[in-house]
Amino acid sequence: MSHTLSTSCQKELEIRKSRFIAHAIPVADRDAAMDELRRLRAEHPGATHVCWALLAGGQSGMSDDGEPSGTAGRPILEVLRHHDLDGVLAAVVRYYGGVKLGAGGLVRAYTDAIASALLDAPRVERIAQVSLTVEVSYGDEAKVRRWVEAEAYSLLECVHGMLVKMTVRLPVNAVDDAKRTLVDLTQGKAGFF
Known part of the structure; x- marks a missing residue:
């Protein structure tokens, strides 16, 4: 049995001078998720990266958005899977703070950011x-x-x-x-x- 979110959730972390703003947004499908990503990019025009992962009824996807391959999208997707969520877009907006985190640091940062947004997220059973x-x-x-x-x-x-x-x-x-x-x-x- 999978779950989705009843409302959007947001959490901001600062890790070595970089701001990571995590968003967990319930969506019906990939088109709705892409609309939400456009909205986030418009809301944060100065952001360095908007990395994301999507699980929505068999429509999954992810993007590192310029971060080193496998350091953002995949860790975010794994957090969604770990929480058994479906119909959810998880996006992390990053403002670079001048300190490089390295591949391991990026994986931890993106994982921690989206996990903290989902910590107290209100879940509801997803029924087909x-x-x-x-x-x-x-x-x-x-x-x-x-x-x-x-x-x-x-x-x-x-x-x-x-x-x-x-x-x-x-x-x-x-x-x-x-x-x-x-x-x-x-x-x-x-x-x-």
Whole structure:
């Protein structure tokens, strides 16, 4: 069972005159992570490096952003894996302080920075989401819409034809209950795809 963060976390460390600002940000996918990285770079235009690692539903990645190979991105990624996190972008903004840390020092600095940001980070269980398509009559559409809203699911698509075809995004572990509820709401007339 993997976890994600409920909110973004930040921690700053100073190591031998260099500032390391660690950010742990919950993200849905790689595109959202790249948007966050652009935001961080815009927020810190004078930063020497913005190193990062991402784990998001099978979409992983990392970057040393100019640091010696393997001294930033990989250590940050290993911290995410150690904490069993998914759907998280971990980024460390570094302002160089004039003292070289060496490869071992950089690995320790980046590891310590992101680990300190994750120390008290609020975690929530990450549950996979799936799409469920249901076909209902026009008379049942409003009931289904109210149910989707009450359950805080997402209505992805609604196509009107002979019947109303609605695609709902919900947690994978709620599909069986959802089908039973939709059959009850429509007096057995709901069809699933």
